[in-house]
Amino acid sequence: MMKVLIVDDEPIIRKVLKSMIRWEEHGLQWGGEAVDGEEAWEAVQQGGIDLVVTDILMPRMDGLELVKRLKQTGADVAVVVLSCLDDFTYVKEAMKHGAHDYILKPTMEPEQLVHILTEARDGLLLQRKDREQSEQLKRQLMLSxxxxxxxxxxxxxxxxxxxxxxxxxxxxxxxxxxxxxxxxxxxxxxxxxxxxxxxxxxxxxxxxxxxxxxxxxxxxxxxxxxxxxxxxxxxxxxxxxxxxxxxxxxxxxxxxxxxxxxxxxxxxYSDIDGTMMEPEPFSLPAGSGDTLPLEERQNLLKAIAGRNEEAIHHWARHICHRLYREKPPVDQVYSFLYELLGLAAAFARQQTETAVDTFERKYVSLAAVQSRLRMQELTEWFDEACRELAAMLQSRSEAATRNPFVRKAIEYMRNHYRMPISTSDIAEHVKLSRSYLSDLYGKETGESLIEALTRIRIEEAKRLLAGRERKVYEVAEAVGFIDAKTFAKTFKKMVGCTPTEYEEQNK
Structure with missing residues (x-):
């Protein structure tokens, strides 16, 4: 029979689980209990434990850390996670690190517990059988x-x-x-x-x-x-x-x-026909001599933190071109992009919960990075990831807000961005105090009033620059900046390149 270890810092939960089912009738055996992950880890190390049922939030070592450690050491056990309704994020993380299934404490029933434990047992038995067959075949082959x-x-x-x-x-x-x-x-x-x-x-x-x-x-x-x-x-x-x-x-x-x-x-670093690939002519910033684009990485993360779609695309391109130019060792490229995508997901999670888990499953995986055996394939895939991330981080549509004060503020900014207006002017037009309107606007749209006004101005500036109808200083004046120097600095911060570089890229 397979022995089951129960891990929970609440004595009542351990008692309920122990008495909830008749273990032997289902081919299981009570294997003891532990008050936290440290005790559970020691019990597994001593041997004899097959299934671990663990809570998530516990003192010393929590359930998530226990699952990770069991996975990293290749422990021959199956894990089922106990969860409350408000810690489901941790449950998903535990499942990602190898937990077999989870049980919600508030709705737990004996039949459900039996079903999940027997499924975990059967999966573990199958895994052990496959491993033994593989090991046996390996032993035979090693005799060749x-x-x-x-x-x-x-x-x-x-x-x-x-x-x-x-x-x-x-x-x-x-x-x-x-x-x-x-x-x-x-x-x-x-x-x-x-x-x-x-x-x-x-x-x-x-x-x-x-x-x-x-x-x-x-x-x-x-x-x-x-x-x-x-x-x-x-x-x-x-x-x-x-x-x-x-x-x-x-x-x-x-x-x-x-x-x-x-x-x-x-x-x-070769193309499909086997020729060495070289980057197209592209303006790269003066680097510090590092073969990895560390400065560009920081700029990309800043763009993500600022939900700046244009800058995300810009710095993703810079990173790829820098890698093509410097040609660092392949394993360094893999590690760099894997870590960067993990950081990107973390920064994105601070901005929105929308689809971040899906993004992580699809892109934040060393195996997914390493499966691209050519730089060309890898950079196309990385660009796809950044585009998906940028789309995910787009601010809520202004038209979607139903608050009349917010809509009125947006309308005023769009009609008067050419003038040197301030947040006080916007609040006066809306007939609310500046602080109240700022709080209301931030909660409704996810950005501040000054961020929204600057974004509107820069969007119009990009349109004018792409049309090559005016000089840079004329564009600055046309969109409400007091001088061309301030405009250029703001534009580069938001878009990732200077107004002149933007003009060249959009010829």
């Missing part, structure tokens, strides 16, 4: 000659001791071998049966996403590609192969790993 040669090759690298038998078998009489490194997108690795490579001398699984093959004879790249496509059913977009020939020693095989990474970078 290819795997044994791969193990010996790695041992020679690690110890620095020569393997005379291997050297003689591969390099006798001036023999040569070639190494092939297969780079996989996350989630697209070969089935285990695909590890039996026809005619390979050896294979080494360097990581979940990199497999090294050693062959002798003529180039096998096309043969390996067909094997992956037709025998392993892996789409061509989910892998690529780098190859290095004319290798004449074990130590030289090891040295080729660095060469494979250089070839990987060339592939990453």
């Amino acid at each position: 000659k290819q795997a044994q040669w791969g193990q010996r090759l790695q041992k020679a690298w690690v110890t620095g001791m020569p393997d005379e038998e291997l050297e003689a078998a591969w390099f006798r009489d001036g023999g040569e071998v070639a190494s092939y490194l297969i780079h996989f997108a996350p989630g697209s690795q070969m089935p285990l049966l695909g590890w039996q490579w026809p005619d390979a001398l050896a294979y080494i699984s360097l990581s979940d996403q990199r497999l090294l093959l050693i062959y002798e004879g003529p180039s096998r790249s096309e043969e390996i590609r067909r094997f992956l496509l037709h025998e392993c059913n892996i789409p061509e977009a989910c892998f690529f192969i780098t190859d290095i020939a004319a290798i004449r020693g074990v130590e030289q095989v090891k040295q080729t790993l660095g060469q494979h990474e250089a070839l990987r970078s060339r592939y990453f």
Whole structure:
């Protein structure tokens, strides 16, 4: 029977759960209780626990931290989360980190508890069965000659001791071998049966996403590609192969790993036809010499915090062009964009709850970033993410407000933005005090009066600049700024570029 551990800081909840069902009748066994995540973690470490039912909000270590730690350490348990109606955000986070299901405390019934626990038990049993089958197959495959040669090759690298038998078998009489490194997108690795490579001398699984093959004879790249496509059913977009020939020693095989990474970078920064990609002519700010666009990242986050759709697009483009120009190592690019998207989602959550969870599931994933094996694909995907984020952050439509005072304020600003009006002028027109109108407007639209007035002015300025009908100082005057310098500074802050740069981009 599977043992169940109950984790809750309220004694009454633990007592109710213990007596709510007849455990043995459902193939379960009471496995004890814990008052917080620390006690639960210690109990799981001691062994014998299969299912964990945990509350979310607890002292010392809470339920969310417990779920994360169990996931990170690969603990062989299934987790069910207890939830109140007002902490559902934490529940979603727990589910994201591997919790099997959740139960609402206020509406919990014995039948529901039994159903969820038996589902978790069955899922855990299936997971254990699959894991055992995989491990058994791995053990069988590791007995193959290819795997044994791969193990010996790695041992020679690690110890620095020569393997005379291997050297003689591969390099006798001036023999040569070639190494092939297969780079996989996350989630697209070969089935285990695909590890039996026809005619390979050896294979080494360097990581979940990199497999090294050693062959002798003529180039096998096309043969390996067909094997992956037709025998392993892996789409061509989910892998690529780098190859290095004319290798004449074990130590030289090891040295080729660095060469494979250089070839990987060339592939990453190449177009579909294999040519190295260069950014189009684009005005980039003077940098500090860093290969990663750190300043541009800060400007993008500021644009998100300010709900500035135009600036979000502008700085997303700058980031992509800077990466193309500097060509930093591939793994650095992946980590940078993954962390940036996580920060972007966090900043967006401060502005709106709308669809942020959906955005995170779709874009804030290292596997999703790494699945784009070319820079071209990655930047197109990143641009798509930023566009979706910008659309999500758009301010509420002015026309949607029903408050007559707010509508009157908007109408006044749109009719008088060319004049040097202030928030006091707007309040006087509406016949409310300035402080009351400011509070009312902010609650209704999500922006302040001065932000709304500035946005209206800049929107009109962009229209005039795009039409190239007037000089910059004339545009500044036409939209109500007292001087061109203040206008240029405000424009760059909101749009992400100077008025002159905006004109050039919209020729």
